Amino acid sequence: MMWGDGMGGGMGWMWLFWLLLIVGTVVLVLVLVLVLVKAFTENPGGTRQGGTAPPPTGGGPRRSREILEERYARGEISTEEFRERLRTLEEGER
Structure with a gap:
């Protein structure tokens, strides 16, 4: 059995497409933020802040x-x- 003119059957699934698009965008933004935070919280020596640095040479x-x-x-x-x-x-x- 057809509903209306036959064009409305596929439109009911359009909400799923938009939901997946929004969720995907949010996940992408979160991953990007995490990568940036990690990149900017590392010291030039490669150790994280709060980590133990190698002992100084010399002395x-x-x-x-x-x-x-x-x-x-x-x-x-x-x-x-x-x-x-x-x-x-x-x-x-x-």
């Missing part, structure tokens, strides 16, 4: 001695190795 002999003492305190190196490396550091300072 001179004093920092080298601190690192050596920390490793010795954690038990990563033996007393003999600590003394040997400390001697090497002190020779390098002269």
Whole structure:
């Protein structure tokens, strides 16, 4: 059975097309916003804000001695190795 002149049957589905178009547009805008937020919240070094950055390089002999003492305190190196490396550091300072 035909409804009216036969043209009105397809128009009932037009609301679905518009709904999908609107939802797709909203999703696209949200994805774009998320990508932009992520791009602008990263530091130049590649780490995110609030993340841990790599330790600074350099620092001179004093920092080298601190690192050596920390490793010795954690038990990563033996007393003999600590003394040997400390001697090497002190020779390098002269």
